[in-house]
Amino acid sequence: MAHDRKPTLLSRAVYASLLGLYRRRGWTAVAHRPIPKKAVVLAAPHTSNWDFIDFLGLTHDLDVRTRFMAKHTLFKGAMGPFMRDMGGIPVDRSRSAGMVEQMAEEFRKRDELLLVIAPEGTRSAPGDWKTGFYRIAHGAGVHIVCGFVDPDKREGGLGPSLMPTGDLEADMETAKAFYSSRNIVTPDFAALAAKLEERRGERQ
Structure with missing residues (x-):
């Protein structure tokens, strides 16, 4: 759970x-x-819908605070405090600055941010x-961490990290090797690099 301020009673109960x-x-x-x-x-x-719950528990056990992106409209009214308590960061897709720019801005203004x-x-x-x-990650100049859940072993958490250079295919070799060791399906990174x-x- 995020701790920028004291969480509400509802947030703590959930x-x-x-x-x-x-x-x-x-x-x-x-x-x-x-x-x-x-x-x-x-x-x-x-x-699975269990992924969120499992990853929340795993990061709690590791004493790691993580955050996630969500539509800015979900932060309006009574839902706002709850979404922020759970680690949500609002993203306004109607802004001229796109998602990448908005998240890069969040990284710049925070001393710590692990964005899931x-x-x-x-x-x-x-x-x-x-x-x-x-x-x-590349736009913000921050690491990529290989988070994972391994249902077969009932094990999960945070794997190795890498710093993106702009060469997606080469950079993701570390991730590919790690996820392969966990029998987690990854994409054809050459094709993903072509899309990028x-x-x-x-x-341009």
């Missing part, structure tokens, strides 16, 4: 309930250290990653 569900599932938390203070944390794979992103975006296509996680170059070309 958080405690989610941790209770996580603990009953018998997971073990592990981490490669040191953990960067600023990084994009990959949440892979994203195959599911690279697959949805649960419908395992291994079909988007390029957003890489563009944010295509996006760059469209912006």
